[in-house]
Amino acid sequence: MKELQFKTNINCGGCVSKVTPALNATEGVCDWSVDTASRNKVLTVKTDSLSASEVIATVEQADFKAEAL
Numbered sequence: 001m002k003e004l005q006f007k008t009n010i011n012c013g014g015c016v017s018k019v020t021p022a023l024n025a026t027e028g029v030c031d032w033s034v035d036t037a038s039r040n041k042v043l044t045v046k047t048d049s050l051s052a053s054e055v056i057a058t059v060e061q062a063d064f065k066a067e068a069l
Contacts, residue, residue, distance in 0.1 A: 001030060001048045004055055006066040007040040015064065022062040026050070029058075042069065 010019055016034050023032050028049035035042045043066060045055050052068040059066040 001046055004045045004047065004050075004052050005069040006043040006045070006052070006055065006059070007069055008034065008043045008059060008064055008066045009041060010034045010043060010059075010064050011036055011041050019059060019062040019064055022058050026055075026058045028054075040069070 010016060013036070016036065019034075023029055023045070028047050029045055030048060031046040033044050035044070043055075043059065047055070056066045056068070
């Protein structure tokens with residue numbers, strides 16, 4: 001399993017709740033979290049099959065931005 005990290009604009013609990021269904025429904029996402037207290041709002045995704053670009057596409061479908069760190 002690999003851990004991918006992304007700089008995002010997911011900056012509050014409301015934002016996290018908007019992106020939750022998209023990430024939870026994505027096959028290959030084992031676990032994820034967003035550190036909304038960090039300056040870069042770091043999204044950490046544990047996956048066994050997804051690429052960084054696939055995670056970014058999922059986040060963008062929920063109307064947020066993500067950039068691989």
